[in-house]
Amino acid sequence: AQSVTQLDSHVSVSEGTPVLLRCNYSSSYSPSLFWYVQHPNKGLQLLLKYTSAATLVKGINGFEAEFKKSETSFHLTKPSAHMSDAAEYFCVVSVGGSQGNLIFGKGTKLSVKP
Amino acid sequence: DAGVTQSPTHLIKTRGQHVTLRCSPISGHKSVSWYQQVLGQGPQFIFQYYEKEERGRGNFPDRFSARQFPNYSSELNVNALLLGDSALYLCASSLASGGFSYEQYFGPGTRLTVT
Numbered sequence: 001a002q003s004v005t006q007l008d009s010h011v012s013v014s015e016g017t018p019v020l021l022r023c024n025y026s027s028s029y030s031p032s033l034f035w036y037v038q039h040p041n042k043g044l045q046l047l048l049k050y051t052s053a054a055t056l057v058k059g060i061n062g063f064e065a066e067f068k069k070s071e072t073s074f075h076l077t078k079p080s081a082h083m084s085d086a087a088e089y090f091c092v093v094s095v096g097g098s099q100g101n102l103i104f105g106k107g108t109k110l111s112v113k114p
Numbered sequence: 115d116a117g118v119t120q121s122p123t124h125l126i127k128t129r130g131q132h133v134t135l136r137c138s139p140i141s142g143h144k145s146v147s148w149y150q151q152v153l154g155q156g157p158q159f160i161f162q163y164y165e166k167e168e169r170g171r172g173n174f175p176d177r178f179s180a181r182q183f184p185n186y187s188s189e190l191n192v193n194a195l196l197l198g199d200s201a202l203y204l205c206a207s208s209l210a211s212g213g214f215s216y217e218q219y220f221g222p223g224t225r226l227t228v229t
Contacts, residue, residue, distance in 0.1 A: 034217075044157070049217060090156050090157075101147060
């Protein structure tokens with residue numbers, strides 16, 4: 001069965017410093033992995049996706065993630081945090097196939113200090 | 115282009131009542147999925163519909179049901195509401211069901227409060 005584990009429920013960084021949000025996955029076959037962001041009182045927005053092409057995936061707003069099969073990880077990074085990055089981030093794996101539903105992690109709340 | 119739209123935005127119901135939530139997908143998208151997001155948790159999959167047929171069902175009781183219409187819009191129905199049904203209900207649309215690159219676009223959600 002597919003699952004994702006977000007290793008930190010809350011991450012706090014200072015503006016201008018790097019961001020690292022950690023995610024491990026479990027999948028019986030090559031997964032499709034995503035990172036979504038949810039700002040307060042807003043819907044979910046897709047940041048980036050991995051679908052077995054390049055292992056380093058670039059997304060919107062300067063975010064990127066690296067798929068590491070040997071470590072079953074898909075960590076999200078950004079070189080320099082902005083205040084506007086403060087939000088909830090979800091690591092997601094797709095069941096795929098005929099169902100194609102998404103399985104979400106519990107989320108990591110990112111706080112950015114001035 | 116219009117994104118995924120959901121109605122109503124907010125809803126307050128009493129225990130035991132019935133509720134219907136509505137979703138309109140992005141134009142051209144044929145698949146709609148429903149998710150429940152309880153406060154402080156990630157969204158949980160409820161249903162997926164593609165071409166008016168149910169393609170997937172999450173671990174939710176039979177009080178939850180859904181359908182998709184010929185114009186690909188969808189309704190989520192919940193009967194005999196419980197306090198624990200209070201949550202943000204999210205609708206997502208995609209071009210197709212499953213597939214190698216499965217990308218879903220989410221609406222803003224309907225906030226349901228059961229008192």
